[in-house]
Amino acid sequence: GAGVSQTPSNKVTEKGKYVELRCDPISGHTALYWYRQSLGQGPEFLIYFQGTGAADDSGLPNDRFFAVRPEGSVSTLKIQRTERGDSAVYLCASSSGGTSYNEQFFGPGTRLTVL
Amino acid sequence: DAKTTQPPSMDCAEGRAANLPCNHSTISGNEYVYWYRQIHSQGPQYIIHGLKNNETNEMASLIITEDRKSSTLILPHATLRDTAVYYCIVRVAGANSKLTFGKGITLSVRP
Numbered sequence: 737g738a739g740v741s742q743t744p745s746n747k748v749t750e751k752g753k754y755v756e757l758r759c760d761p762i763s764g765h766t767a768l769y770w771y772r773q774s775l776g777q778g779p780e781f782l783i784y785f786q787g788t789g790a791a792d793d794s795g796l797p798n799d800r801f802f803a804v805r806p807e808g809s810v811s812t813l814k815i816q817r818t819e820r821g822d823s824a825v826y827l828c829a830s831s832s833g834g835t836s837y838n839e840q841f842f843g844p845g846t847r848l849t850v851l
Numbered sequence: 852d853a854k855t856t857q858p859p860s861m862d863c864a865e866g867r868a869a870n871l872p873c874n875h876s877t878i879s880g881n882e883y884v885y886w887y888r889q890i891h892s893q894g895p896q897y898i899i900h901g902l903k904n905n906e907t908n909e910m911a912s913l914i915i916t917e918d919r920k921s922s923t924l925i926l927p928h929a930t931l932r933d934t935a936v937y938y939c940i941v942r943v944a945g946a947n948s949k950l951t952f953g954k955g956i957t958l959s960v961r962p
Binding site: 776778784839844 | 892895897953
C-alpha cells in the first residue's frame, strides 16, 4: 500500500513569508508526527497528533509554528513569518497505534529553504 | 527517555558483518531499544527493537547486554545499500510517544 507522502518535496520561500507543508499519513494510522532535521543532525520532534488533537506539541520552537489535523488524517504544518533558521527538512511520520512497539513510518520529507 | 551514545562513524567491507554499538547506561526497566536507519535523502526507516532478549528479523539482529546498558545492531552481510545513518533510540514501548534521535552512526559499506 501507499506510504506516507509529503508535499511539496521542496519549498523555497523568502524571509517573512508564510508556508504550509502537507502530510498524508498511511490510511488508518491514528498517530501522526512532525519532525524537522537540520543538516548533519538527527530528526528533532515538533508535534504529535492522536486523531484530530495535538497530544504533544512540546517540540514546536515558538508560536510561529502551528499544525492541524482537522479530520484525523491529513495534517498541515504552518509556519508564519519564516526565518532563515527555519530552513530544514520537515519530516512527517505516522503509526497505527495498535501494536506494542508503534513503529513509525516516515515520509520522504519536505526540504524548506528560506532565503 | 534515556540518552544513547554512538560513535560518529564506521565502515565495513561489502559482504561482511557490520556491528554497530550503542551505549544506553541510564535505560529504565520499561524502556525498549529501537534502531532506525536513514538512507541519504530519505526518511528514517524502522529496523528492529528489543527489551532484554536478543532479537532477529529479516533486516538485522539486535544483541542487548544482560545489564541492558549497551546493545549492538548486527547487519550480517552488509551491502552497498546499507550505507546510511543508523540511530539507536531508547523509548517506552506501547506509548505513541516521540522518537528522540541523536546524531546516529554513519555506516559506510565499501566495495
